[in-house]
Amino acid sequence: MTWGLSDEETTTSTGPEVDIDEYGVRSTVLDNFDERMWHVIEAVMSVHATLFIDGIESCFGLIIEGPSGAGKSTALRPFEGVNSQFYRSDDVTPASFVSHDASRDEDELSQDDLLPRIKHKTLLNPEMANWFGGDWGVRKEKMARLVRVMDGQGFTSDSGTHGRRGYEGDYRFNFIGATTPLKQKDWEMMGHTGNRFMFIEMPSSDNREEVYRDIIFSEREYGQKVNEITQSVQNFLTDLWNDNRGANGVKWAATPREEVGEGLIYLSRLILHARAPLGETSEPEAPGRVTDMVKNIARGHALLHGRDHVTTDDLDICARIALSTVPKKRRCLLRELLQLGPSGRMRTREVQNRLNVAHETATDRMKTLDSLGVARQYNETVQGGQAEFIELDSEFAWPENLAFPDQ
Structure with missing residues (x-):
């Protein structure tokens, strides 16, 4: 045919x-x-x-x-x-x-x-x-x-x-x-x-x-x-x-x-x-x-x-x-960032809460996505000292015409 x-x-x-x-x-x-x-x-x-x-x-x-x-x-x-x-x-x-x-x-x-x-x-x-x-x-x-x-x-x-x-x-x-x-x-x-x-x-x-x-x-x-x-x-x-x-x-x-x-x-x-x-x-x-x-x-x-x-x-x-x-250890954080979009970001504490993991684990997973090039991990001065953030690289922003899969 x-x-x-x-x-x-x-x-x-x-x-x-x-x-x-x-x-x-x-x-x-x-x-x-x-x-x-x-x-x-x-x-x-x-x-x-x-x-x-x-x-x-x-x-x-x-x-x-x-x-x-x-x-x-x-x-x-x-x-x-x-x-x-x-x-x-x-x-x-x-x-x-x-x-x-x-x-x-x-x-x-x-x-x-x-x-x-x-x-x-x-x-x-x-x-x-x-x-x-x-x-x-x-x-x-x-x-x-x-x-x-x-x-x-x-x-x-x-x-x-x-x-x-x-x-x-x-x-x-x-x-x-x-x-x-x-x-x-x-x-x-x-x-x-x-x-x-x-x-x-x-x-x-x-x-x-x-x-x-x-x-x-x-x-x-x-x-x-x-x-x-x-x-x-x-x-x-x-x-x-x-x-x-x-x-x-x-x-x-x-x-x-x-x-x-x-x-x-x-x-x-x-x-x-x-x-x-x-x-x-x-x-x-x-x-x-x-x-x-x-x-x-x-x-x-x-x-x-x-x-x-x-x-x-x-x-x-x-x-x-x-x-x-x-891989699952990357997937959970990646899903969160994709749904936030390129203008959204998360502090380490928020990553801990969303993934229900310890501080060290949250930091490690943030570092992994940064190493892969899909997100950027950085420090920023906030009230009370330094805070660590992660945000999605704009290249990987989820397309507007594509429905995001639920879990």
Whole structure:
């Protein structure tokens, strides 16, 4: 299927235009759960839909990050069972993609290899704990192997037992994982290995009273709620897949309007600076990959709504993912500054109160954002002596036409 040439000039689709709004997916999710669940499901579907776009070579990785019990696994359950589009594995390891098990012959190894089984699908890994286990060297090696596989051009390796084994060509897939909040070392490790992941935050519900009452007084069992969402999501995704002729079925030629493009550039720049590794040996991330990923999220979201072009409506999910992709220790203060705007500033005491942290921690986080270049930390004479302030760099002022994501 060939999509439009521009936002104003488009060709007509050869089939029915499948629009998620007509399937009531969002309302079904909200009837059974809450906005937190919808934001994650929407993000997963947007990433999955990038498989339809012809010409993308690299795989897309999205990690759902949230505390235990937040509902991360529940958010992934509606996608299980759409076997032509998704593949679930609870224990993915670097060796899973191309096996060299000495106890197996070549035919058996071919059956074991994960890579051909996930080609042009979205891999679901509900528990990524094993990727972040072990010492620094082990974790770095694991992530480096995964990043290499996610180039999308297959993977080959050699061993003394089986020699050269692997696959070459178009082996693009998407990776959706879930994990509890990462430690700063894990963020640094991912930055050092060539980051191919973005994040969507799934915090715990703020309204505990509502959670208690829903569990006690709800007339539907938890499993019934999940089943309703599953049916709605799977009906939509089945039709969406067919409408777009599956993987690589959409030849995208549209370019966004100026205001939309500027929004995508802003979010890409924000991610690039705010998640940058710090340290003498750290190298800044090149802008190409991040920008491409942000653009593809927007395009995937547009496809969910039966559109062949990106609009400002597609920027909301990009903004939510962009902020989630900033390490948590930086994210909280950054969110506060972004909402204040370039004319706003905070003293150290106010940072302490808003983040509920000690003075030393507040100062450290202010210093980090200053080092990243997204904010400026400085001292100023006030009544009674010197006070330390932080304010957002004007380059990163939140665009007026872009809604700020709630938590």
